[in-house]
Amino acid sequence: MSLGAYLAVSAVLFASGLTCMMTKRHALGVLMGVELILNSACLNLIAFARYTSLGIDGQVFALFVIVIAAAEAAVALAIALNYYNNFLTVDVDRGDELKR
Amino acid sequence: MLAWLLPFAGCVVITVLRLKLSRLSAVPGWIGTGSLLVAFCLSLFSAGLWLMTSPAETAASSVSAEETPGIQAAKVGDDAAHETGYSPQRRLVGHWYSLAKFGEIDFPLGYAIDALTVLMFVLVTMISLAVHAYSLVYMADEQTESYQDHHLDHSPGETPERPGRFAHFYAALGLFTFAMLGIVLANGLLQIFIFWELVGFSSYLLIGFYHERRTARLASMKAFLMNRVGDVGFVLGMTILLVTCGTLLLYPVHDLNGNTSGSAPMALPEAFQAAVEKVVPSEENHQPTDLLPSGQGISYALLVAAGLGLLAGCVGKSAQFPLHTWLADAMEGPTPVSALVHSATMVAAGVYLAARIAPLLLPEALLLLAYVGVVTLLLGASMAIVARDLKLVLAHSTISQLGLMLLGIGVGAWEAAIFHLITHAFFKSLLFLGAGSVIHTTHHEQDLEKLGGLRAHLPLTSLTMLIGVIALSGLAVPYVTIFGESLGFSGFHSKDAIVSGAMAFVLKNPHHILLLISVLLGACLTAAYSLRLWLKLFARDTPVDPALQQVHEGPWLMTWPLVVLAFFAAFCALGGEEGLVSTLVEASLSPAPAWFSGSTDEVVSIQWTNASDRHAVHGTAGAMALAAAWLGALIAWALYGLRAISSKDLSRQLTPLVRLASHRWHFDTLYRGFLVLPILNLARHTAWIDRILIDPFIDGCARFSERFSHASQWFDEAMINRFFDNMASSVWAWGLSLRKAQTGHIRQYVLLATMAVIVLFLILFAWMPGGRAGP
Amino acid sequence: MAILATGLTLEQFLSGYAGEFTGFLLAVLIHTLLLFHVFAVSPAFFIWLERKVSGRIQDRLGPTRVGGKFGWLQSVADGIKLIQKEDLAPAAADQWLFRLAPYLALVASFTVFMVLPFSRGWAAVIIESSVFLALAIISLEVLGIILAGWSSGSKWALFGSMREAAQMVSYEIPLALCALIPVMAVGSLNFVTIAEVQSGFFLTNWLIFHDPFTFVAFFVYFTVAIASVKRAPFDLAEAESELVAGFHTEYSGMRWSYFFLAEYASMLSVSCVAVLLFLGGWWSGTGLEDLLAPVRNWGQNFPVQGFSAGNYALNLLGAHIFLFKASLLVTVQIWVRWTLPRLRIDQVMTTCLKYLIPISCALFLGASLWPLTLTTILGRPMLLGRPVGDRLYEASHYSSSPAATNVTRTPAAEEVVR
């Protein structure tokens, strides 16, 4: 298999994640989009690690990305819960209080 | 060294604590006293160590090792470097820290410990301890929130009140002691000068302690300014010495055995000697015109001036003839302070320094010093004998005794001078504390005419003061000895030493006979006024003033220092010039430089004496001094004790003289007329110039700049502000319009960002073919 | 792919005959079938076992009718009954997820067996980080359960699945930490290596007796494992006295039985992991294998080229020993279930967060310091048995894929590959 195939999969992942972020009004839906995007980055890094001279470094970065994604999910969930506590909804469109 | 730091620590602690403690608390006093007690014990300990290890010949390195815990770190030089030829004394010199270093010249902070230092430590800490303890009672009325000062001028309806300053007092007292110890410990003129000024400052604090009183304010200011006059000389002298000798250190660094550690820089006496020897050969063919600088070498006159400058500092500090007026005014301070100032610390500093730097003084300077001492001696004595104020008598007595000491230095007998300094410290502090006791118990009554007949009420005070008076006047029972000792108190021995020094000097230089006569006259007067004081106070059995009927002794804290000091005043000079104290003093002072040993000098023809000369005339001199003292005592006895002669008649007959003396020889008037008023006038004229010429100019400038700023204000407001306002409002409006784009919807932001990325990529691909890496 | 003979994987063996792609597919098929065999039969056995054991503990007989005196076929009969039942889905349920969820749980618990070696080289997938992968897959079962609970549209199911989620997420941490302790002692993440290291004459070579920390870690691991397969006393997700039946309240019939299948398979899989990590894997610990070692060389290329009958026989023996140990542990789990009362949910969480995690952290720390300390004091890294390092060297011949290590050793196998 070639590098390009993996990059194509990653592109699909990325675009789906972005779409998720653009269309989902549920806060956790947006979060899932973020996860998809991070996953696509991960896939990219590992593919480059496999097919180029990036070597083991790519996997190390991917590992860091995974860890960061987990941390980000925890914090984002906490934020979402707080958001829910304060707004009684998880609709991100209602979180425009700062604008008013 | 620890003993030196403790009072400072006490001072600091008190200063800190006074922020926290109530004004009613006696804790600061106890802290101060406690620290002094420890310091005193440490001093005693080190003195004991010093005495135990005293034979310098057998001193081994183990001795100095034993010494270290007591006197803190001797720098043991393992190799015996060159034995400094001129200083066989045991001395511990070292440096802690270099303040600054300019090329070759080093300004270190160091210490020079020898027998005199140790002795002075014991003395200072002991007297200071006595004063501290004494003050616990004397100043007890300061432990209040509202201290009523009856000496203040006030309208009858109100009593001026102020918060008590007990802690303040102890802090200043601790600082004072610390500074004096610093002088004693210092090695190097610069360090001495630092502590010198610290002494001046803390004395300013203490003299002006009752600073609500105008007199106290003026007195402290006067003391400070007078000291400044002397200090100018000090600084000048130091500068000259620094230029000529290249160092300000008194002694080279070496350990107890005189071993210098490595290549020690040349110390001051050595360098000075070298400088003098460089100059003196050019005096072989002495021409008066050669006195002034003729070549590029150092002028002899410059060296004399250096000595004179340093002496000016001593004169100012020790309240000698031209600058003596501050001391009498300094009585405005609390009495314990006076005791400390007059005995061990401030005025002693001058004499101490003079004795320390004596090898640096050329004969001209010494001679001048001798005459200054004589004049002061007589002046002080004459003022003391007519003074009505209890403390003033003692103050003038101090002036006169200090004159005696400087005379001793001036005639080359500086061992005697220091000896007298020490004995004087004891009995003068004793007298002051006794006077304080009287004043305290009689509720601040200081007038001798109102006091009197207190013996029955204050038995201990009267007894101790009698001892002090006898010691001061140098009285003794002639030709009677007990246990091989002549029957006399400490003053007898020390005064004898000075008188013999003066006599030996006069014998060699007969044209200076005036010195001897004055000394004897001074001794006579001393005995007279001191006995007068005692008789006035204690002679009669019943108080003159009925208000003093209920007077009785103060608490033990007040009387015990008196007793202790009386003991020392009586017996500290035991053994006379062969005694312990005198020996220690002799062991530590620098011996006379080479030119002292009899060689006739070219400029002022003086034959110098040495110890053996003085010893030869000792008996005669003692007899003469004793006779003079007895004469004075008898006169006083006749006048005030027996009232055989009415003192009033006598004073009426000697009216001009008495008036002159009681007006302190009009020195204050003279100073006022010749110095203060002209300066004030000058100031007035300067102020006039200021007002007429400079002020209008400045005003004009100000007015111009005001106009200018008005103009620029207009410019600012009309042009710049409007410009920025317009800009800000347009930015504001723009921001408001942009705000509509900020929907606060996170999804929209993502959408826009994605769009932007896509557009950017498209632009990149469309217009930047270089960005395409593909085929 | 599993190592069929010395230096030859099944995939390589089949490829030699049927071409690469077909060989691969065939190998996959064979592995799946074999594993599904284990996966499907063992729960049936354990369910029967549980019924009997619980019966004995409660002083009764348990199933006695179907299939003879001991009710051998009771599980089969239950299975047939469940298959026949109607497949119900509540109206309030999210139908699609509701139907999907049991399969998710099933797949997760099945996948674990993929990386478990049953004997030397007998694993469907041999990879270096198989312990890690096994732990990862064990933690996936919860997803199916959560989805099941949520999609049921029932409060009880939702509560059950919430509890399960909280419990699983918490218990994953001590589970992984305890599993890491033998991993650290051996220095490999490979199940095969870890098991091979525990070969030898006596039990002292088992990692549970490696040092005090592994000894304690085994019991902690076993406790946590019980919790992670939500067995009593940690079965809060299906606490019938509080939540009717927890996450599977709304399930019935075949889908309901899938959950049970998954649960019992999970019990077996965590027990297998425990056996591999702590209890000597497929080694009897009696030195029997050492006696029989020459057998491995018998019958080289016996039935066909690249196959070794002696080796196969010994591996078969090891697999039986392994399964026996694992079944023993499952029995202990059953025993525990019918002995201890259920904890409350807060007690469950407290047990994990306040006790088990700190304990396992302390064990981890101690286990990492233990060899250092021993080496400093005694000069050798362990008290009993041969040092792991020595054994590791020997074991490394079997642990990794033969493609790399054994190519030069067996020319016959190489021929087959060509």
Add this chain to the structure above:
Amino acid sequence: MTVLQFLFAVFASTTCLGAVMVALTQNIVRMAFWLMVSVASAAGLFFLLHADFLAAAQLLVYLGGTVVILVFGVMLTAGGRTRSLSPTGGETIVAAALALSLIMLLLFTVGSVDWERLNTIAKTGQVSPTAAQPKNEAEPQLTESSPTGDENSPVLGAGRKGDTGHALGSAMIGFRPQWNRENQLVLGTGYLLPFEIISVHLLVVLIGAAYLARAKRQLPSSRRSPDATSTSLLWDQDSAQLDSSGSANPALSQSSPVRDDLSRSQNLVSGTGFSMFTSDPQSPNSGEVS
């Protein structure tokens, strides 16, 4: 069709399918399911890329941790208004158009870059003359390069393709063997510091998340109105109710300002506008358990 290609096809298709379904589905739990599918298939892709350890990490962290947490969060926040959270049609169309164009763009970019040449440049540090060769000739060279070098790579434990656990671990603790441009194996600097930083970061995140999500009092159910977003409004209502109830009893009305103040301070402290003091006697069913 080789085995690898077959497996890639399976995993890539499920990955893409899962991702697209995440984007298309509106039900949040189904989204989570599809995310699960996508992530698990991505782990399969990682296996294919010889990153076994990462694949396991992906399964453990993403699937076992992150997705579970997400679903957990979904359940915790499911009690809100049941109004549909689906986007408007226009939004969807715009987003879809954007996403499609982005995919096109990315695919175009991927296709147009000569990766082999770039790789050669990166390896040798210079633009080699062989870069102009056709792409398919360089294909084998590309596929054979492996993160750990080759089978005979001296990297620790690299006995087999995909055995990156040892290499990763070594890199994490500071030993990173790498090939330099002269094709010699040298010891590069590892990732010990980033590793430590990431560990501390994780800890901080854990504590922070626990702090953020700590239990707070919820609003009484009667207040669950869309406009109940301002806390100041809430205590005003509370105090108003107190006053109205206290007007019947003069003594109570006397004491009401005190309680009012108390409740205000409580509200200000708790920050959510719900005070146990004020609402307990009025709405006993307020403490709804989640």
